[in-house]
Amino acid sequence: MSEPLLQVERLSKRFPVAGKRGAKLFAVDDVNFTLAAGESLGLVGESGCGKSTLVRLLARLLDVSDGRIVFDGQDLAAVPAAGFARAPQRAAIQMVFQDPTDSLNPRFTARETIAEPLALLSPLRGAAAMARVDEVAAQVGLPATLLSRYPHQLSGGQKARVGIARALALRPRLLILDEPTAALDVSVQAVVLQLLDQLRRELGLTLLFVSHDLNVVRLLTDRVAVMYLGRIAEIGSSEQVFRAPAHPYTQALVSAIPGQGPRVKLSGEVSSPIDPPKAACRFHGRCPQGQDLCGRQAPPEHVMRDSRVACHFAA
DSSP: OOOSSEHHHHEEEEEEEESSTEEEEEEEEEEEEEEEEOOOEEOOOOOTHHHHEEEEEEESSSSSSSSEETTTTTEGGGSSSGGGGGGGGGGGEEEEEEHHHHHHHHHHHHHHHHHHHHHHHHHOOOHHHHHHHHHHHTTTTGGGGGOOGGGGGSSSSHHHHHHHHHHTOOSSSSSEEHHHHHSSSSHHHHHHHHHHHHHHHHHHHHHEESSOOOHHHHHHHEEEEEETTTEEEEEEEEEHHHHHHOSSHHHHHHTEEEESSSSOOOOOOOOSSSSSOSSSSSSTTTTOOHHHHHHHOOOOEEEEEEEEOTTTTOO
């Protein structure tokens, strides 16, 4: 079996808490998963569970507290985030951000925006660089007549296409999508998602797709990782996770999809991510299946067919 393109091992990110000396907020805590070349992995979970922090660690926009990010055989966690812009792997990992308006420079035209990473991270210059801009603009369905426009002159869908084209300009091996349609109208979301699915198949892209929309994740991904309070509660094939979720938290998420049967209602409050107890399940206190053991011992991972589940009673 070939080595995975991306291998994440015991990855953690802790932030200091203002006003609390020595306290740490565990945004990402002991996360492990792999991603094969050409595979698409969905990342889901409630707001604040650590999804965006995790993908920013993988894109090396944040420094790692602990763990390894092995990309194509090299540990990127050892490279400081401030210096990663000059690392050779920078061109191979690109990101499409959540809000296309905020992520585009208002002083750059669409053409200048798409060309900027080429000037920074590729040997292409002059006519060759402009030819690549035209090529990638055509791939994302952006008419050449719009390339001279500034962001305020573009619609939400057009700005989203510019952001995608900018990420694809360097021919990345891994494309990270952090809720790329969240700021768009519903009708525009559908068009952009169809575009991403088309590009994935045509270009053989490896995708890490963050979204709150479980139906979208189900359609666009091969596997799904479910995060809760900085940890992965369940990870497995999309078919397995959505058809027969094993973790109680995943069951609650899936039951919220219209037509998925009776709704699993959660009680209690989300625990604080500040210095959480190590000897307890993060979901303890909200879990409808929780028992005393869950408050005394962190759950081991169970391997179940096409999934891994961190729950005492998943088996």
